[in-house]
Amino acid sequence: MFEQPLSKYAVIGDPITQSLSPDIHNACFHQMEMEANYDAVHVRKEELAPKVKSLIQSGYKGFNVTIPHKVDIIGLLDEIDPFADAIGAVNTVVVEGSSLKGYNTDGPGFYQALLQVHPFNLKEANILVIGAGGAARAIVKTFLLKGIKKVSVTNRTAGKAEQLLEGSSGLLLSLEEAEANLGQYDIVINTTPIGMVQNLHATPISTEHLESHTDVVDIIYNPLMTKFLKQGVEKGCTIQNGVPMFIYQAALSFELWTGMKPDLSLMKKTVEQKLGGK
Structure with a gap:
């Protein structure tokens, strides 16, 4: 019996170590018993294009985009959602083969x-x-x-x-x-x-x-x-x-990648536990 290949996702930005996105997405993958993983990837402004190319070549199916790349990423996309286009910034990218489509869930x-x-x-x-x-x-x-x-x-x-x-x-x-x-x-x-x-x-x-x-x-x-x-x-x-905005934008990204709705209460609980309060 073949193992299901791991689906890989990430958030890219600079700085990135403080991001709680891996915590909430991985908690949901675990709860839903999905063979998937979400990483935080440090990407400096000057290395955006080669790092994005590397993500695609490494088999990532989607990634979030945070400071300072939300505008610059647009130039690397094959398609942009009309809503994201109207906003002029992208925080979520869906990878389909070698094609990139950008959305804004913020x-x-x-x-x-x-x-x-x-x-x-x-x-x-x-x-x-x-x-x-x-x-x-x-x-x-x-x-x-x-x-x-x-x-x-x-x-x-x-x-x-x-x-x-x-x-x-x-x-x-x-x-x-x-x-x-x-x-x-x-x-x-x-x-x-x-x-x-x-x-x-x-x-x-x-x-x-x-x-x-x-x-x-x-x-x-x-x-x-x-x-x-x-x-x-x-x-x-x-x-x-900012917790509700953070989890709602993350949930919308999760749904774009997987077609499934994550558990918002689990996301909220995970953030609050990481930050030590409510």
């Missing part, structure tokens, strides 16, 4: 996560997004494609934020303007790395004018409770960390 994953804390009238919500990097781009473009019209973006440099709102009625605000008007928003989302383990005591914006009716969301998941989220709790706000 935006849809975040949207699913946000429905947990704001399930009603999300399309009517007044939303502030802090930051203008790759994650912000996916989130803002998803909002606009879903028909959410009241989207404002604030960022330390205006140029990148302007690109996010191009062709929409969204507002670009300075940090000072956003801080002064924080109480008018239904949802405030931090997409910057400010508040991560390396910068625990910083917040992306002053919460002085934050009010309890606002949902405060931080896409950071390590630590599970950033200073920004703590300040939201102090103001009586509903909060959400």
Whole structure:
């Protein structure tokens, strides 16, 4: 009797050692008794093309793409999903033979996560997004494609934020303007790395004018409770960390590769156990 060949998947990025993607995907493969494995592969910016070629030659069936490759990977693809094309960034690649197709599960994953804390009238919500990097781009473009019209973006440099709102009625605000008007928003989302383990005591914006009716969301998941989220709790706000977005985007990638839905509760439990809390 022949053994089933091992299906190989990975996440590529720089840095990559901190990624919990191998933990959650391998936990699901194990639970579902699949002959599959998921690795973290360190790929520097200048070696993206040869490393991707090497993955294909080594038989990988798919891989996730993280910082700093989400835009550059597009030039190596044979096909791109229209949604990912509209976002302008790819975080999931499906390998079919020697052909590569790119998708973006960050935006849809975040949207699913946000429905947990704001399930009603999300399309009517007044939303502030802090930051203008790759994650912000996916989130803002998803909002606009879903028909959410009241989207404002604030960022330390205006140029990148302007690109996010191009062709929409969204507002670009300075940090000072956003801080002064924080109480008018239904949802405030931090997409910057400010508040991560390396910068625990910083917040992306002053919460002085934050009010309890606002949902405060931080896409950071390590630590599970950033200073920004703590300040939201102090103001009586509903909060959400980055774990739901992380597991939803991962689940969508898993489904693209395997055609099967993974156990979201197992993914969540795995992340929380690795980070030592809830």
